[in-house]
Amino acid sequence: MRDQTAAWPKQPFYLLVAHAPSILLLRPLEARVERPPVTRLRAERDAAPSWVEPEDAHAALDALVARALDDGLTTLGAVSARVLPELPAPLHYAATGRVADAVARRARVHADHERPWVAVSEQLEVEDWTLGERSAQ
Numbered sequence: 001m002r003d004q005t006a007a008w009p010k011q012p013f014y015l016l017v018a019h020a021p022s023i024l025l026l027r028p029l030e031a032r033v034e035r036p037p038v039t040r041l042r043a044e045r046d047a048a049p050s051w052v053e054p055e056d057a058h059a060a061l062d063a064l065v066a067r068a069l070d071d072g073l074t075t076l077g078a079v080s081a082r083v084l085p086e087l088p089a090p091l092h093y094a095a096t097g098r099v100a101d102a103v104a105r106r107a108r109v110h111a112d113h114e115r116p117w118v119a120v121s122e123q124l125e126v127e128d129w130t131l132g133e134r135s136a137q
Contacts, residue, residue: 065102076103076129077118084121108132
């Protein structure tokens with residue numbers, strides 16, 4: 001700044017300002033309205049629990065497998081094809097392993113060198129086992 005004022009006679013500078021109108025508001029001014037805070041109805045937090053019937057999916061699946069084996073089915077594919085349609089479709093994949101476990105616990109499995117794959121539903125295949133005598137369980 002000192003250099004500019006010292007050089008004023010040789011190199012004058014000016015500050016130009018344009019007169020601009022104030023900003024035009026497109027909506028009318030109104031007093032700010034206080035909005036009430038958002039609230040919800042008070043609900044009792046300590047509601048009494050409701051009674052439901054106990055559900056044991058593993059025991060139900062074991063019962064379905066036992067019934068299929070009692071009916072004389074002799075392969076894992078046949079047992080799976082009988083049990084899986086009685087379960088909800090989203091559970092078929094997970095239930096396939098549980099069916100194989102239940103069959104292995106209830107019957108002796110003959111292990112062939114090559115086991116064929118058998119379709120038990122439209123979207124699911126299992127490696128077929130030939131079942132022998134039933135174990136006492």
